Amino acid sequence: MTELTTPGSAAAGxxxxxxxxxxxxxxxxxxxLLDRLAAAADTLSAKAKALSDADIRxxxxxxxxxxxxxxxxLCGVANGFxxxxxxxxxxxxxxxxxxGPSGRNQAIEMAAGHTAAEHSADLxxxxxxxxxxxxxxxxxxxxxxxxxxxxxxxxxxxxLWRELVxxxxxxxxxxxxxxxxxxxxxxxxxxxxxxxxxDTRLKLLPLGMAPLTLGAGEKSVSVSGMxxxxxxxxxxxxxxxxxxxxxxxxxxxxxxxxxxxxxxAAK
Numbered sequence: 267m268t269e270l271t272t273p274g275s276a277a278a279g280x281x282x283x284x285x286x287x288x289x290x291x292x293x294x295x296x297x298x299l300l301d302r303l304a305a306a307a308d309t310l311s312a313k314a315k316a317l318s319d320a321d322i323r324x325x326x327x328x329x330x331x332x333x334x335x336x337x338x339x340l341c342g343v344a345n346g347f348x349x350x351x352x353x354x355x356x357x358x359x360x361x362x363x364x365x366g367p368s369g370r371n372q373a374i375e376m377a378a379g380h381t382a383a384e385h386s387a388d389l390x391x392x393x394x395x396x397x398x399x400x401x402x403x404x405x406x407x408x409x410x411x412x413x414x415x416x417x418x419x420x421x422x423x424x425x426l427w428r429e430l431v432x433x434x435x436x437x438x439x440x441x442x443x444x445x446x447x448x449x450x451x452x453x454x455x456x457x458x459x460x461x462x463x464x465d466t467r468l469k470l471l472p473l474g475m476a477p478l479t480l481g482a483g484e485k486s487v488s489v490s491g492m493x494x495x496x497x498x499x500x501x502x503x504x505x506x507x508x509x510x511x512x513x514x515x516x517x518x519x520x521x522x523x524x525x526x527x528x529x530x531a532a533k
Contacts, residue, residue, distance in 0.1 A: 292420070294452045296408045300400055300424050302450075307393040310340065313462035314386045322382050326436050327504060331378075336436050337385045338377035342370060343429050344392035347414070347422045351399040354410040354419060362414050396426065408466035428457070432501055434517040444506045451497035455480060458500040460528040467520065470496055471508065487522050488513045500524065 294302070314337060322334045322530065341429045346362040353360045363370035380388070400423055405411075406467075415421060431450055434441045446454075455478060462468045462481035470478040471490035489496060489512050495505035499521065512521045 278302070293424075293456065294446060294449065296403070296420060296423070297468040298407075299420070299427065300397075302427055303400065303423060303430065304397055306427065306434065307397060309441060310430055310434050311386075311390055311393060313434065313437060313441065314382075314389050317385070320383050322380075322385060324438075326438060328436055331436075333437055334378035334380065334385065335374055336433050337389060338374045338380070339428065340433050341385075341388045341392045342373050344389075344396045344426070346370075347426050348392070348399045350412040350414055350422050351403070351407075351410070351419050354409065354412050355402075359411070359413045400426075415466065416514045424453075428454075432503070433499075435503060442506045443494045443501075443503055444492075446494050446497055448493060451493045454497045454501055458528065461500060461524040461526070463525060465521055472496055486514065487519065489521065502527070 304519060317333065322332065322337070322451055324333050325331070326336055328336065342363065350362065356439070363373070365372070377385075400419070403419055408418065408423075410419045411417070412422050416424065427450070431446065435443050435446075435448055451472075459480045461485065463485075464481075465483040465485050466481050467483050467486045468480040468487040469486060470480065471488055472478070472493035473491065475493060489499075489510060491505070491509035491511060492507045495507045495509045498505045499510060502524070510521065512519050
């Protein structure tokens, strides 16, 4: 699956290193995760309904993508994960997108130019379908195997949480990274640890919180600031609070150059 940092970047599973890094072992219980999905879906739906046709054509910070591209992607990924669950409940498996990555990209390009009303209707239908599918899962259902990364339904729900929250910020409709919850930011720290360069030990100093360490390299760099700014930077988004500062050996240094979005092979 491709997602997030740029329209062509690849997603991945999570793996953390470092003595005080967050843990990737079920960061949120399924019932709570379903609540987070429902809240994100409600906000996304409301924001999409407020967009005009001109708004849909507005460029985002994602290279080559308008808001229409982002909405088309969100609709596609919602439908993709829904069918992961629907097939899993029948004991079957199916890829996330028809035609794989190329089919995904073609579908986005074909739908990006839809009217605002069409985008809103398609998105609402996709979101309703996904909440129904994931809401139908019992305790065993969350552990049903899916094709996505060779994981289980719970992994698909986590990926949807990332997609809905981060791409909502990409739309530029007043729900930027500064609105991300502490819970979501800490989850991103864990998921995005593979972006830390192999030679770097990244000490995160979120304001008002205990330090966190990502990576296990010999070169130590400290990054301080609001937790939302740190999470946005790690996710390849623009920090909106302007609080980030990097230091190495007590001197100010540029923020480290991060690696690519974690690849599917990282799981």
